Amino acid sequence: MTDPLLANPPAHTWRSRLQDAAYYALYYSLRHAPIDIVSDLGSVFVRWSVPRHRPWVIEGARRNLERHWPGADKATIDKAINRFLDNVGRMMAEFAALPRLHAAGRIQVSERFERGAKELTAAPTVAILLHTGNWEVCAAALHA
Incomplete structure (x- = not known):
């Protein structure tokens, strides 16, 4: 509906x-x-x-x-x-509060994710994520 x-x-x-x-x-x-x-x-x-x-x-x-x-x-x-x-x-x-979540320690990021984020280049990237919460939190974690 x-x-x-x-x-x-x-x-x-x-x-x-x-x-x-x-x-x-x-x-x-x-x-x-x-x-x-x-x-x-x-x-x-x-x-x-x-x-x-x-x-x-x-x-x-x-x-x-x-x-x-x-x-x-x-x-x-x-x-x-x-x-x-x-x-x-x-x-x-x-x-x-989204911009403050990472600095407050509210976003848990795995080591594997952090390693992958460091290897990102200007080239297009495909990410496969398990959706267990708010998608925008992922962007906040990458931005931090």
Whole structure:
């Protein structure tokens, strides 16, 4: 199911412009907040806002999990959805802290990856990565 807000975007109003300004202010404030607080705020915000403003996200996740785990009870599905929302919120909020993650020791880079990064040249490079988190963290690690 696609997001109805993307299919039919609302017109820009003074209210929407003020809301955008508030989002920008929040983002730039989070850029300077401690990383743990940034992550926790993202988790809390998404777990609060999605059930209220985007319930179809939870319905879709519930359908997918019930299909994937046919014998699971409602409590197990609810816990998985809560973990999903927690992860999405943390990932979204951590975009604000992304430039600081490597310096704070939050990115674990294997020796093999570091050796490969040192051997990179100006030639095009193909990287095969295991996607276990936020793709942008890889760029932050390479940039550091």
